[in-house]
Amino acid sequence: xxxxxxxxxxxxxxxxxxxxxIKEANKNAEQIIEDSKKNAVSKALEEEKxxxxxxxxxxxxxxxxxxxxxxxxxxxMIINEKTKIIDEAIEKTKEKLKEFxxxxxxxxxxxxxxIINAGSTxxxxxxxxxxxxxxxxxxxxxxxxxxxxxEKTGKKTIFKIVDEDLQTIGGVIVRTKxxxxxxxxxxxxxxxxxxxxxxxxxxxxxxxx
Amino acid sequence: xxxxIKPLKKGEKIIEPLESIIxxxxxxxxxxxxxxxxxxxxxxxxxxxxxxxYNIAFQETISKISEKASLIIEEExxxxxxxxxxxxxxxxxxxxxxxxxxxKKIDEAIKKMLSIILMEE
Numbered sequence: 001x002x003x004x005x006x007x008x009x010x011x012x013x014x015x016x017x018x019x020x021x022i023k024e025a026n027k028n029a030e031q032i033i034e035d036s037k038k039n040a041v042s043k044a045l046e047e048e049k050x051x052x053x054x055x056x057x058x059x060x061x062x063x064x065x066x067x068x069x070x071x072x073x074x075x076x077m078i079i080n081e082k083t084k085i086i087d088e089a090i091e092k093t094k095e096k097l098k099e100f101x102x103x104x105x106x107x108x109x110x111x112x113x114x115i116i117n118a119g120s121t122x123x124x125x126x127x128x129x130x131x132x133x134x135x136x137x138x139x140x141x142x143x144x145x146x147x148x149x150x151e152k153t154g155k156k157t158i159f160k161i162v163d164e165d166l167q168t169i170g171g172v173i174v175r176t177k178x179x180x181x182x183x184x185x186x187x188x189x190x191x192x193x194x195x196x197x198x199x200x201x202x203x204x205x206x207x208x209x
Numbered sequence: 210x211x212x213x214i215k216p217l218k219k220g221e222k223i224i225e226p227l228e229s230i231i232x233x234x235x236x237x238x239x240x241x242x243x244x245x246x247x248x249x250x251x252x253x254x255x256x257x258x259x260x261x262x263y264n265i266a267f268q269e270t271i272s273k274i275s276e277k278a279s280l281i282i283e284e285e286x287x288x289x290x291x292x293x294x295x296x297x298x299x300x301x302x303x304x305x306x307x308x309x310x311x312x313k314k315i316d317e318a319i320k321k322m323l324s325i326i327l328m329e330e
Binding site: 003006007010011013014015017018019021022024025026028029030032033035036037039040041043044045047048051052054055056058059060062063066067069070071073074077078081082085088089090092093096097100110113114117187190191194197198201202205206207208 | 294300
């Protein structure tokens with residue numbers, strides 16, 4: 001072997017080793033990158049359970065909100081409809097009362113009863129009666145009514161009919177002479193004062209199964 | 210291929226060839242050292258690239274999971290909306306039924322209210 005051959009062998013060996021070193025480095029580099037990707041996916045997947053659990057919780061909350069709003073809306077729809085039906089029934093009752101005022105005798109009987117009732121509640125004495133224009137024309141037996149109230153209260157009673165153009169479909173207002181105490185037995189007044197009771201009773205009938 | 214080193218002949222110089230061999234060895238060492246340096250650089254670059262790849266892969270996976278999570282929410286919302294619509298539709302039907310039944314009892318209700326208003330009770 002010549003010296004030149006020996007030197008060539010040394011250089012060739014070194015080159016081969018260098019090549020192997022680079023080859024190994026490249027292989028390691030690829031592995032490092034590959035491992036890193038795998039780690040990233042693995043780390044992200046560890047968070048998956050938590051993210052999905054949170055999403056399910058949020059979904060449940062959204063669902064509850066939507067359904068709860070729908071149920072509240074449903075309840076309001078039914079309440080509104082019931083109120084509407086009751087209001088319609090009260091309106092029809094008013095119409096019936098208006099018709100009823102035309103049945104002279106029966107109406108006069110009720111009107112007398114209302115006057116007696118109001119007069120007794122006020123404790124008798126000097127009282128004023130207010131009626132609408134039409135009812136002023138009715139042949140009410142005021143003396144008889146005074147007598148009945150006197151019997152009920154034990155106090156002399158005088159009814160005075162006052163023309164103040166009372167705006168009502170029917171009924172009466174009775175007040176003390178000094179106007180300090182007023183009893184409103186007009187049909188509108190009676191409906192208003194009994195409104196809650198009327199609504200309750202109408203509701204029982206209209207919506208019972 | 211087997212090669213053998215021939216013995217020196219008388220008078221042949223020994224220092225110069227040795228120096229050449231030493232120089233060649235040094236050159237060989239440099240080649241290997243260069244390769245090691247390059248290898249080190251390759252690994253360092255790979256580590257930087259690995260960090261970038263980590264971030265990309267992590268974000269991509271998280272995005273896919275988030276998409277899945279959004280779908281869960283959307284699906285539940287869609288189902289709830291349908292149920293809510295059904296509740297309202299059922300209520301509308303219930304209201305129709307309610308009105309129909311009430312209309313049959315309206316006269317009785319009016320009669321009752323009249324008796325209250327006219328103090329017949």
